[in-house]
Amino acid sequence: MNMIETLSRGLPPLLATAEADTGPMVLAGVLLSLVVIYIASKLGGELSRLLDLPPVLGELVGGVLVGISALHFLVFPESGATASDSLLMGILQQLGDLSPQGVQEVFSTQSEVVSLLAELGVIVLLFEIGLESDLRELQKVGYQAIIVAIFGVAVPFGAGTIGLMTLFGMSAVPAIFAGAALTATSIGITSKVLSELGYLKSSEGQIILGAAVIDDVLGIIVLAVVASLAKTGEVDVMNILYLILSASGFLLGSILLGKVFNKSFVAIAEKLKTRGNLVIPAFIFAFLMAFLANVIQLEAILGAFAAGLVLDETDKRKELDKQVMPIADILVPIFFVSVGAKTDLSVLNPTIPANRAGLVVAAFLIVVAIIGKIMTGWTVFGRPGINRLAIGVGMIPRGEVGLVFAGVGSASGALSESLEAAIIMMVIITTFLAPPFLRFAFKSSTPPEEAESVESESKQPMSS
């Protein structure tokens, strides 16, 4: 039990061993990380709102401020940081009288826990977004979303790969990898901004969301193709086929099954009489779907989104929305602040010579990334008067998915260091530009239907 370690700390000079010492320090580290994350998210979010920008941008910037790029409160081992790079670990070491090895252990466990809380955060975010989305509305815009997604993958991929080969004289494999990194939209950032602006339920919002989901699936498939190409020089057709079938099977199957499960869910929630009678069955379903999506090699967030869509169809959705909201409020900021904290802005520094080659390539990738997605707005057919600019802009942020490409590419040896840095720059810029761009794109549009949105920039309803 961790409690054993907790209390045995009452007697440091007597019974403490390196091992027994780390348990309560991990708890202390996680608590302090959460305090830092919450302060960064609130300061950033509120400042962002005062500047009339989407709060999530402020949360990302708040994360950058406390992260690897600036204050070093919150750093993660994945970026190559060790415990001695972490200000927070320094504080704990002072307070807890830890050995160097003990600190390293606490640092690695604490980082794992915070990263996992961040992953639960984005899972709950997508569950909430699913609850706020309307399956019927999504089906109505389904064809448009598919077209937007396919163009939004094909155009940046093609333009990026060909541009790098012709303009920069790169060989095929790294060019294809970098082109592939331009494909997938970050659902988390886009959907959060849409929700904050009150446009999630608009046609534009639903097309963006639908396209982003399909995009994500296409991105996973592209990654599989590209990575097998980089590794063996040929494509593992069976694996690709498996991915395509399992992805479409999962999404369609969960929606069909959901229509049946709806009624059982309400019946179960009504039978239960102890606390959490609604929210616990809902989370069982959401986490189970996230688990299944993860296990069939999709992303966990897709499962959570599908679970939200299914439960949105029930009579209980308003009550559920209300109860999921505070849970999302405390988990979701962990995700956005962590994304910011993990962003290493030093790759943008032009005074470091190694960055300069990357900067030119990065500039090219950024232009392709932005223009390639903005164009997709004009592929939407049969929707006169729709805000095409907003749809294109909504697809811009690459977020974590782009970083995945950079990471896999560098691990497989296909990417040079400067090309990897260029991809990371592209991800940073598209992620941070999308929220203000999206706000701008919607400025010219009709005002959103405020009515039902659970997420708005205004205060939460305070009293019943």
Next chain:
Amino acid sequence: MNMIETLSRGLPPLLATAEADTGPMVLAGVLLSLVVIYIASKLGGELSRLLDLPPVLGELVGGVLVGISALHFLVFPESGATASDSLLMGILQQLGDLSPQGVQEVFSTQSEVVSLLAELGVIVLLFEIGLESDLRELQKVGYQAIIVAIFGVAVPFGAGTIGLMTLFGMSAVPAIFAGAALTATSIGITSKVLSELGYLKSSEGQIILGAAVIDDVLGIIVLAVVASLAKTGEVDVMNILYLILSASGFLLGSILLGKVFNKSFVAIAEKLKTRGNLVIPAFIFAFLMAFLANVIQLEAILGAFAAGLVLDETDKRKELDKQVMPIADILVPIFFVSVGAKTDLSVLNPTIPANRAGLVVAAFLIVVAIIGKIMTGWTVFGRPGINRLAIGVGMIPRGEVGLVFAGVGSASGALSESLEAAIIMMVIITTFLAPPFLRFAFKSSTPPEEAESVESESKQPMSS
């Protein structure tokens, strides 16, 4: 980024390495653990309610069922289990094609994460209990609580130690250790049962809660004394003094400081306009207090309880109660189910010869544990008509604190294996008997004021 690992799983035969493989599997393991925990807590809680017992008893039993004693879904390395003992890990290994070393890594990280979520669960529980408690009411019963706590520590300690030395011929150090293990009440279990029965705000409930908090502090001091005695044969007076001063300083200081902080908290929450404007500042305060308590070598839950008490004094408390509730609903069951899952019932098996010696000692300890605490009810003065039996019974569960003594004692070599097993049995029996006993003790009492209790066995308010 963990996401890098998540996606790289799209291509197992190509890029997967043991290291890159574990990230998404840890997420999958945590998600599946949470699903198992939630199902066990709901099945157990609802069955318990049908049998007219407190739901938390069912959650504990549900935990036992999925844990080390029965189904082996949820096992923890602290109990000596390895990945191969875990059914859940077996499932993941099948699904994820993990190497034996990879499974062990996933198992250990996943266990750390679930244990930490459980600790956050009990922190949020005590924060909620603090929010539900009334500081003025607690102050009114302060003297009675102190008397109850002191007697509740002294009587079982004295009777246990002397009994073991005279009746069983034990030497002083192990007898003192076992006696000390009889002292501290588990706040988590007692407060949850009180809350479920609707008696948290009664005079009895407030005395029990106050006494349990003081008990916990006394328990930490007793542990320090006993452990230093066991280790060096003498008492480290400075450390004991430090603990006494820091504990009383922390509790009194936080309450005094809180009276000032109250108004700033409300002012801050009213200034904030983005989502989570109330719940995030509240959690910053709660986690900061928990961190501070942890750092000055108290328990984190005492800090969270103090934070809840302070915020209970603000105008925002009803809104805050409402928002903390669903958060507690999803975190608190992780604690209770984990406690159950970590409980190894095999020490109770009389067919194993090694258990028999322990069983006789255990029977003695259990009798002392129960009678020693029940007597404390009759030390309450100046409160005619109070339910003395309920107060005594409320102090019975030893929960995790007793296990801490067993763990520290066995680590220091002061306890024989059979004495350690006897202490664990005492903890199991008092923990599991307290909920039904407490229900019985309150049966003869006047019904609780239903009105304001956020925690009741009935359904949550479903609509605004």
